[in-house]
Amino acid sequence: MTDSPTEQTSPTPEAARAAMAAQMPFVREALTELVAFRSVHSTPGLEKDNADAAAWVVNSFREVGIPVEPHVTSDGSTSVIGLREPAEGFPTILLYSHFDVQPASDVENWTASPWELTERDGRWYGRGAADCKGHVVMHLAVLRALNELATEFPDVSKVGVRVLVEGSEERGGYGLEDLLAEKPDLFAADVFLIADSGNDALGVPAVGTALRGTAPVTVTVETLDQPMHSGQYGGAAPDALLSLIHLLATLHDDNGLVAVDGLDSDARWEGRGPDAATFRHDAGILDGVDLLGEAQGLNP
Ligand SMILES: [Zn+2]
Structure with missing residues (x-):
């Protein structure tokens, strides 16, 4: 018999x-502590909050048996990385998340303090609680649960676990990219689980296998060497802003599909998706506005 995961040595879905x-009291307590750190990367005055949040992450993962270390990166942020080695023949999963958050500006418009986890209508609110x-x-709760299940099902602790918790995801930091280029071995894994997005619907667990991305590009359009009066020169003299608008309009076709050479729009989603009403509601699409693209199953 080989030493590999089998049906009999795994907990049932009900047991899992x-x-x-059973971890939910821990989850609430831990999230309350983590939300309280004002961990907005590269913000003067918040250095201690960022350092304290990183230290909290380090201690918390060590407590559940993952030997993580803080890595100060090129943008001054700290990435927390560590590996619990797999048993022979078992794969390694990398668990990614980040502890930095977006700034909480206009605090007076918040219903409650952004830095205090607050329950309203059965949901928990706080800056960064969902992102x-x-x-x-x-991740901490899952690792705690697995540690407990491991007494009965030893195989669950044989999977390798690599933890990566970044400290500058939200504000365009390049620390992690640099570290990846410099020390790729720190990131080696068989599977990456990037926990940094939401579910389809409340109470419905989901795993995303692809996500749309963005690419920042700076485009400068110049047509005249000086500002000119639109009444005297407008029309025949090309306007830079209008030219830019024409340029941007070529990035998509009339149906909203990407129309850039080298980026194809041929991929088709075969899995389950939200129904049209849910999608429109979640996206906040106004009445009378049609969805773009082909949106299979979403457009009636
Ligand atoms: Zn995020």
């Missing part, structure tokens, strides 16, 4: 669910 449910401090805590 029960083990996770992505909740995900950091989810």
Whole structure:
């Protein structure tokens, strides 16, 4: 018999669910602590909050048995990285999340303090609670649950676990990219689980296998060497802003599909998606506005 995962040595879904449910008091307590750090990267005056948040992450993962270390990166942020080695023949999964958050400006317009986890209508609110401090805590809770299940099902602790918790995801830091180029071995894994997005719907677990991205590009359009009066020169003298608008309009076709050479729009999603009403509601699409693209199953 080979030493590999088998049906008999894994907990049932019910046992896994029960083990996770038992972690919810921990989840709330840990998320309360993590949300309280004002960990907005590269913000003068918040250096201590960022350092304290990183230290909290280090300690928390060590407590669940992952020997993580803080790595100060080229943008001054700290990435927390560590590996619990797999047993022979078992794969390694990398758990990614980040502990930095977007700034909480106009605090007076918040219903409650952004830095205090607050429950309203059965949901928990706080800056970064959903992006992505909740995900950091989810990983901790899963590892705690697995540690408990391991007494009965030793195989669950044989999977290698690599943890990566970044400190400058939100504000365009390049620290992690540089570290990846410099020390790729720190990131080696068989599977990457990037916990940094939401579910389809409340209470419906989901795994995303692809996500649309963005690419920042700076475009400068110049047509005249000086500003001119639109009444005297407008029309025949090309306007830079109008030219730019024409240029941007060529990036998509009339149906909203990407029309850039080298980027194809041929991929088709075969899996389950939200129904049209849910998608429109979640996206906040106004009545009378049609969806773009082909949006299979979403356009009636
Ligand atoms: Zn995020």
